[in-house]
Amino acid sequence: MGRINRDAIVAIVLLLFSGVFFWASFDIRQPDYGTLSPAAWPRVIIAVLALLSLVYLAQSIRRGPDKAPAEEPPVRSVGDWFRKWRNVLWCFVLFFFYLASLPVLGMLLGGIAFVFLLLNVLGGWSARNLALHAAVAVISIGAMWSLFTFGLGVILPTGIIFNPFR
């Protein structure tokens, strides 16, 4: 277990991923017509992927355990991990809620709320920042929304709360 490094774990995950897709390829219906089965090409890719993952695993195991990068503080606890990836996790979580709230908030309000909240969590919640971030969010998303809606004729999700076309 001491010889397992990050790349080896990734290779094992890729092998499992290949296994799942290979198993799922048996759900693909086989029609009576056509010379190339719809499952054939994906299976070729999965076989190549599995083979490459095996080579990757062998390379990783031969390389030995990971050495911690000198420039970054070591991650010792779950808290350290969250601190290290805090900004990225905020981006994922806020974007997730932005998408989940689209039917209610629509793209204009949802987009402004997303950018405003994201700028604050990334840049800080001081009074000056709140005003600045609100202005940036309203102007940038408002301008882009107007450009797509009025300039390019794209109907963006309106939401329940605010529907300018009602």
Next chain:
Amino acid sequence: MIIENVMLAFGEILTLKTLLLMMTGVAAGLLAGAIPGFTIAMAVVLTLPFTFNMPPSQGLATMVSVLVGGLSGGLMAGILTGIPGTPSSVATTFDGFPMARKGRPGLALGLGVWSSFFGGIISAILLMTFAPQLARIGLEFNPWDYFMLVMFALTITASLAGANMIKGLIAGALGLLVRTIGEDEAIGMARFNFGNDALLQGFNFIAVLIGLFAFSQLLSDVRDPKLARKSLMERTSMQVRIEHLQALREIAKRWTNVIRSAFIGTFTGILPGAGGSVANILAYDQAKKASKNPEEFGTGTPDGIIAPESSNNAVEGGALITMMALGIPGDVTTAVMLGALLIHDVVPSPSFISDEPVLAYSIFLAFFLATFMMLFLQSFMLRVFILVTRVRMYVLAGVILGFCGIGVFAINNVEFDLWTLLWFGIIGFVMRQLGFPLAPMILGVVLGNIAELNLSRAMAITTDLSPFVTRPWSLFFLIIAVFSAFFPYYQEQRGKKTWTRYYPAALAACAAPPLFMMGGLVRPVLAAALLSLAAYLLYQALQKRSAA
């Protein structure tokens, strides 16, 4: 015929709206190229949603303009701050920054701008000359040849994308697999939808591209909380005037360097996978070798700015040659361009230039015009660039993430595409962190259906697999794919292991038989030349061995 097509293309491009869009595109590209952390590919990917409702020629002209602007933008940051705006302008900093520090930033910028201009123009001429010729060769391709060409493009991209070739190949295979999700294009059977109806349509590949490339790049830019709160650059308050006349005088004295570097750039661009990041270093190295004063390189010599800037602007002309002539994108940016063509129901293939001459010549013309626009906009954008560098990274990244959402929804007006953006943003970010190159995956996504359709066509003609090795073009691509797969090991072991001495000779010898098989006059002569080269290289290798 050509003149007629050029005139029709002029009619398409020379409208006020198109010219304004192109100007905006060049300006946006110059800015995106100048900001470290924002790549040209990201700028082109983010331009795509704006072009959906435009006529194809207008949309593509806008995207070409962003591309041309982006290629030239990197020099501003590189020369003024020593931090290259894009990987394509890394070598520009070697002499551009020392020259600026010696008190000649205006001359350094002038040399960069004019070299970019000449590089772009030479490349545009080569694009217009070679693309139709290459397309004529492409018409000889059968499904077996096409399938093998895609495999070659993926292999060489993986081998050039990073230090670890296996990771590049895995990324390429993942891209191909992603493209198989949903109904297959040949007979419409559902694949890997896991009971989800939304997945029946497959992932929208533009959403996948924006997620993999732009979304994940923005996440990487804000990962470090301290860096995310810093201004984009600290040292850009200097007032600079570009010294155009002096720069032109210096370039006139060094015109061979401009032409050589532009050719290096164009031919690097033609090769799938090798983009500006390779070309600028290669051209710099060649300029140094050809110089009478190589010791001056790195101290602020004009040749050290001319070579990388001339070559990196020429790269996209080369990449467009392959994309327009064969329908195979040379790099991520041309993969996005290919996506833009597909959105407008134009399928690039060898018959693209003859089937859609006006559109093809509009792209040629846009490349020319955008190069001129770049020249005039550079001085103005320099001032804007200095203003933009005061913005903090997290503000720019947050706003662009918001734009990504709106832009991706606009593709099909489908919310599922936004989820695709998020999931592929996460996948792209994780892959970046784990050291997987994204370019092979993106090419896999773009080329996946081309490969499958051609395999399907080949199987419909005959289930015999031997044409893959008996047809000359297919065999040729197979051979160079195998050699390109070993190329990273060759580079790593060169001079250390005996087999590396014979690698170039073996490549030349193995590439010759398919050329003989093609018949005619030129190709067998070329094959004979390759065999002679192989014999010479082998002789040299044996001489070295006996000397050792």
